[in-house]
Amino acid sequence: MDTTQRTDQQRSADRRRRELLEAADRVVLRDGPGASMNAIAAEAGITKPILYRHFGDKGGLYAALAKRHTDALLDSLRAALDAPADRRERVEATLDTYLSAIEARPQVYRFLMHPAEGAPSEQGFDVGKHSAPLLRRMGEELAQVIEERLDLGPGSQQLARVWGHGIVGMMHAAGDWWLGERPCSREELVRSLADLLWGRLAAAGDKVGSPGF
Amino acid sequence: MDTTQRTDQQRSADRRRRELLEAADRVVLRDGPGASMNAIAAEAGITKPILYRHFGDKGGLYAALAKRHTDALLDSLRAALDAPADRRERVEATLDTYLSAIEARPQVYRFLMHPAEGAPSEQGFDVGKHSAPLLRRMGEELAQVIEERLDLGPGSQQLARVWGHGIVGMMHAAGDWWLGERPCSREELVRSLADLLWGRLAAAGDKVGSPGF
DNA sequence: CGTGCGTGTTACTTCCGGTAACACCGAGTC
DNA sequence: GACTCGGTGTTACCGGAAGTAACACGCACG
CATH class of the missing domain: 1.10.10 (Arc Repressor Mutant, subunit A)
Incomplete structure (x- = not known):
């Protein structure tokens, strides 16, 4: 009515x-x-x-503000993640999408990563509740894609979630650092991270002059 | 005098x-x-x-406070990182050390990750300057160890730094999420993350019923 | 004795988040 | 046309936090 x-x-x-x-x-x-x-x-x-x-209250405004940007970014990421290409290309495209976004609008990115804080009378203080909702959502999203697409054997759901959050964190921390220091081009960064995810850490040889125990 | x-x-x-x-x-x-x-x-x-x-000012106090805990945590991590064991074991030990620390004292951890904020008249607003000094230091530390120990070919220093910050970010984000939801034991988490770093993401097969492009 | 100097205090200013109380205005109703 | 009512707006305030004078005590050293 x-x-x-x-x-x-x-x-x-x-x-x-x-x-x-x-x-x-x-x-x-x-x-x-x-x-x-x-x-x-x-x-x-x-x-x-x-x-x-x-x-x-201020939290409400910031949450609404964050939701707009978060949704927009997640849409871009979903597109890259769902592209019809092989896995490595999709991973690189996703990394590049994220890095492009934070590179283009660093202020937005900063805001999204540290939204709340400062509220007096902050009660329970449950660890991990706020932190960065964007990271959480990205992690869950990625976990879902991983779990849908990959055959991980038993415990796949758990594994996918760990990996989702882990990869997102990797992307985020590396991006944050990169944005501050700009030590290399975006392409190089994407390649390096993809290499890491592709097991190059495990495959690398020991350095010859390494401290021999 | x-x-x-x-x-x-x-x-x-x-x-x-x-x-x-x-x-x-x-x-x-x-x-x-x-x-x-x-x-x-x-x-x-x-x-x-x-x-x-x-x-x-408050920032100074918090910085001093953070330094104490950061130094302590970094000491533990260095010990795990430098242990005389093979690479996989060292990686797992390091992950476990970090996760044990945040599990034992979540409040400290929360404080370290979101120290500053709130200062009015925050000038320049250089993206990435504050964020989380602990993460930066951990990233640099790890980068150094990687670069010292591994033979990564040309561009090894850059690569090591990317990996250092990336791995630290992975550890942090996964730990943060895990601490909030406790979806599995610490051992499982450590194993899953180490598997991720060991290239299991690349090695996994496509899911049979996956949407076939 | 007095003159610094380190350690402590009270009392203040300023700013911010948040709220109460009041003011205006257009629409529908008798 | 007067009357109410919901929505939009305001001013003026409260409480609390950061940060800063300005003042007061105690103790060594000339």
């Missing part, structure tokens, strides 16, 4: 919400994740309480 | 500093990284300005 009536208000509320999110986006991209609610409200041309009415 | 005079004051100042750090440690371990300077001062039986005289 209210579905038809709702549309009008709902649509306008949704549009407002999107405008607010875009303003918040601009501010966060400019000032970093420490951007204040006042600043965001000012950018949107309004005042704080409105933000709170729309998003509850 | 002042070296002899200094010893006395210096020693007492150092002892005081250590006491303060220990108090801070207790509070942070109890209340999480959001612990206030007031709370830390109270735990130490003093008041805020003293903390500021010793550590400059």
